[in-house]
Amino acid sequence: NAGVTQTPKFQVLKTGQSMTLQCAQDMNHNSMYWYRQDPGMGLRLIYYSASEGTTDKGEVPNGYNVSRLNKREFSLRLESAAPSQTSVYFCASSESTGYTGELFFGEGSRLTVL
Amino acid sequence: AQSVTQPDIHITVSEGASLELRCNYSYGATPYLFWYVQSPGQGLQLLLKYFSGDTLVQGIKGFEAEFKRSQSSFNLRKPSVHWSDAAEYFCAVEGGSYIPTFGRGTSLIVHP
Numbered sequence: 481n482a483g484v485t486q487t488p489k490f491q492v493l494k495t496g497q498s499m500t501l502q503c504a505q506d507m508n509h510n511s512m513y514w515y516r517q518d519p520g521m522g523l524r525l526i527y528y529s530a531s532e533g534t535t536d537k538g539e540v541p542n543g544y545n546v547s548r549l550n551k552r553e554f555s556l557r558l559e560s561a562a563p564s565q566t567s568v569y570f571c572a573s574s575e576s577t578g579y580t581g582e583l584f585f586g587e588g589s590r591l592t593v594l
Numbered sequence: 595a596q597s598v599t600q601p602d603i604h605i606t607v608s609e610g611a612s613l614e615l616r617c618n619y620s621y622g623a624t625p626y627l628f629w630y631v632q633s634p635g636q637g638l639q640l641l642l643k644y645f646s647g648d649t650l651v652q653g654i655k656g657f658e659a660e661f662k663r664s665q666s667s668f669n670l671r672k673p674s675v676h677w678s679d680a681a682e683y684f685c686a687v688e689g690g691s692y693i694p695t696f697g698r699g700t701s702l703i704v705h706p
Contacts, residue, residue: 484637513693520603522684522698523638538693570637582628583694585637 482506486571486586493561493593501556501589503571510576512554513538513583514546516567523570529554530576561593596621596689600697607675608705615670615700617685626688627668629659632699633681641683644668655679680704 484505493499505512510531515523515538525538527546535546543565545557554573558565568590572583597620607613619625626645630638642653649661659670668685682701686694 515696520698522600523696525693525695528693572638582640582643583630583638585639587635587637 484571484573484584484586486569486589488589489587490590491592493558493591495562495593497561498557498559499561499591500558501569501571501591502553503555503586504553505571505573505584506552507573507584508551509573509584510551511574512548513572513574514544514554514556515570515572516540517570517588518567526556526569558591561591563593565591566593567591596625596687596691596695598685598687598695598697600683600685600700602700603698604701604703606703606705609677610674613670613672613675613679613702615683615685615702617668617670617697618666619668619685619687620666621687621689623689624663626694627659627661628686628688628694629653629657629668629670630684630686630696631655631681632684638684641670675702675704677704677706 487502513528514526524540529535529548532551547555568588571586599618628643629641632638644651644661682699684699685697688694
């Protein structure tokens with residue numbers, strides 16, 4: 481049972497380059513999330529998707545776009561990467577935002593922007 | 595708006611000693627509260643959660659937490675720490691948005 485799978489696990493970009501982080505879950509969850517984790521800052525929500533076909537901004541959405549491709553997949557795109565986007569990115573899923581329950585996390589994607 | 599504070603950035607304990615990690619939240623009503631653990635290089639895993647009812651909740655790996663409304667706290671405890679408990683611990687709060695807000699985390703260091 482894979483749970484939440486993120487790719488790639490590591491990526492190095494130059495300033496101005498673009499890239500997409502992929503996330504897929506196999507638990508038939510309705511809701512999916514993208515967080516970034518920075519030292520001393522904890523996890524901050526970038527975007528979330530309450531259900532297929534909907535996306536909403538979180539706390540730190542600037543510089544990012546998302547796509548909820550289908551119920552399983554939720555991608556995060558950096559159109560023009562900046563050094564401030566150097567971080568570890570986590571995708572998570574849950575049954576529903578209307579149901580207060582557990583978030584299931586992927587193993588993270590470590591991104592370095594030079 | 596909801597918020598959560600973990601006042602301790604690092605906690606160091608000896609193996610076999612007891613542990614208490616602090617968490618304080620801010621929310622107008624009774625929130626939903628969670629503790630997650632992150633092992634090095636891994637994602638977060640749920641330890642326990644409080645929704646309602648008994649204010650002392652039991653979780654996995656021998657952890658427990660107590661909800662104290664009067665102190666707006668949800669502290670995590672373990673009576674005897676094992677070296678494998680060394681990890682980052684996150685407290686999270688959910689209010690009306692049903693989207694959890696995470697604290698900054700507490701790094702637990704376990705000395706042999």
